[in-house]
Amino acid sequence: MADIAVIGGGPAGLFAALRAVQRGNRVRILEKMKSPGRKLLLSGSGQCNITHAGEVRDFLSRYGEAGRFLRPALFHLSPRDLLNFFEQRGIGFETEEEGKIFPASRRARDILDVLIRELEASGVELVSGMAVSSIQADRDGFTLMSRGEVIGPVDRVILAAGGASYPSTGSDGSGFALAQQLGHDIVSPRPALTDAVIRDFDMEELAGISLRNCRVLQYRNEQLQARLTGDFLITHTGFSGPVIMDASRNIYPGDVLVPDFGGHGEDTEEIVRRFAEENGKKQIKSLSRILSCPEALLEKLLIRAGIAGEQRLGELSRKMRRLLARIIAETPYLVDRTGGFQRARVTAGGVNRREISPGSMESRIVPGLFFAGELIDIDGDTGGFNLQAAFSTGALAGDSCDQKDQ
Ligand SMILES: Cc1cc2nc3c(=O)[nH]c(=O)nc-3n(C[C@H](O)[C@H](O)[C@H](O)COP(=O)(O)OP(=O)(O)OC[C@H]3O[C@@H](n4cnc5c(N)ncnc54)[C@H](O)[C@@H]3O)c2cc1C
Structure with a gap:
């Protein structure tokens, strides 16, 4: 059993935490805002275009050059797997003509509620209002700091702090600084999916x-x-x-x-x-x-x-x-x-993909550090591809983060 800190309570972090706790680990989510999933609640104008119809192979071209990197994650948690997860918890879905998939209720809140209920039932500790300002890695694991308070040591960290777009939702680019502190290169963040x-x-x-x-x-x-x-x-x-x-x-x-x-x-x-x-x-x-x-x-x-x-x-x-x-x-x-970061739905750029192992989401630089979601240099087309990438990379990081050889 490992002690795992997930930084960021967006779709990537919430899903990573769920998968990590299901493997018997002790998991804490540290979320900067007073409540998690703010951007998820805005998604699809509040209706949450959660994913897209089609097979994984049809998805890969929708992420530009990052498609190859995302392949193992998308096979690990495919669009069908994602829908099954929510369907088993009472959510129905509808597919629009051009392939966008939404919850039948058209309420992003219903998606977030399922995630929070599952986290509570599985014993994940969700600490809101906790902005992580620094991370240090040493032989004992990782020590985190938030407003002068020391958190840790923890065995593993999953960094899922989002990109830099819509900063009012909490994703203000501070995750990039945390990755940099640990020696990671950041591909210049740019606004994407904007006007x-x-x-x-x-x-x-x-x-x-x-x-x-x-x-x-x-x-x-x-x-x-x-x-x-x-x-x-x-x-x-x-x-x-x-x-x-x-x-x-x-x-x-x-x-x-x-x-x-x-x-x-x-x-x-x-x-x-x-x-x-x-x-x-x-x-x-x-x-x-x-x-x-x-x-x-x-x-x-x-x-x-x-x-x-x-x-x-x-x-x-x-x-x-x-x-x-x-x-x-x-x-x-x-x-x-x-339109700039204020109006961009997602951030292009982020943690350099070459420094992350695509089969586990583990850092190639710092063992025990994992990445998930928009913080990574990935961005997809409109149509549900970004939430799918967040959930898939989150699932892969959560399932990989306690494996023995790391
Ligand atoms: C208006 C809008 C509509 C969208 N609609 C869709 C859609 O319909 N379909 C789709 O696929 N995608 C959509 N997207 C994109 C999608 O919402 C994102 O790609 C997705 O939320 C990324 O998930 P994430 O978990 O990686 O990051 P985020 O959802 O950004 O979550 C990151 C979390 O980390 C927290 N955090 C940041 N820094 C720290 C720190 N230092 N310490 C602790 N916590 C921290 C933040 O507060 C935040 O809660 C939309 C985006 C916007 C802005």
Whole structure:
């Protein structure tokens, strides 16, 4: 039996603690906030998109380069295993059309309540309001400090203190400093799954308009960086929605985004020409029916082109048609910045994966130290991939942390 301290009571730490206690260890969770799981409660707008439909092999590409590192953890606790755990404890799930899985109650609170009930029943000690400020490793194990109080020595530490995004939930980057104290390298933390703020944005009155399967080209220094496709949202300050959020880890100030509000990448001018030929008496604004462009957005773009929406389609000259098509499908928008840590759902960067053994989550530098969750240099797409990674790495760390050869 080992004495184990878990730092951080988010999904990764809570699950790691549960698995470690089930193996007969003495487990304590040290959580900085007054209550655990604050970010979990915000997830999916409070509805908790806990994971995604599909097999583990379909998941791997959703974490960029970290997919390979996560493979053993995702097989250790697969999406199906995660759902089984909660189903056995009375939670039903629903899968949305595009694969996102939510509790049927649509309440993140129900997920957190199950975890807390299990922890209480299994004898894990949950110490809230305890921010760990330093860790030291020596031959006897680890000694932790919180507000001048010494905790320990403990045999093993599972560091699951989250990333640096949404600092109001407790994940304020302090876990990175703890890992650094123990000699770990931190890959520069960057906000991910966030929006793009557009320079001189003049579409704020259209905030809330969304487009399905919008194609967006991303340029840097006039070079095409990426062709993106996915659901797109106009905000008060720029663009968001899954297509932008998933790409945001690679969007930088000065990049140019070119959303195609016309024909999903088909030739917008040609679509307009054909429609105008067949519907010459209709008003120009009726184009919104065949383009992927909602009426309010089209009206805005028509104003930019200097065209009255009430004009007949038959009156649109070839030159005006070309101008309109360019404005709809080829307008460049300059990225001022991304939403930053205050608005980012997750943190890219974190504890260098090369210093962690993927089969156990143990540090390759400090034996007896384990990592779980967003603190590690992993970040996934929107759709439930980040919570799944937190639970899977937590389960693997909790199941590995008392093995004899460590
Ligand atoms: C608004 C929002 C919506 C989201 N929606 C989804 C979604 O629907 N689906 C999805 O998959 N992902 C979603 N995410 C991402 C997901 O919530 C995170 O990836 C996940 O919570 C990470 O889990 P974690 O346990 O690693 O870290 P966290 O949940 O951040 O937990 C870390 C814990 O450690 C504690 N802590 C930090 N430092 C210390 C310290 N020094 N001492 C003690 N305790 C410390 C913190 O207080 C915190 O409780 C969302 C994120 C946000 C912000």
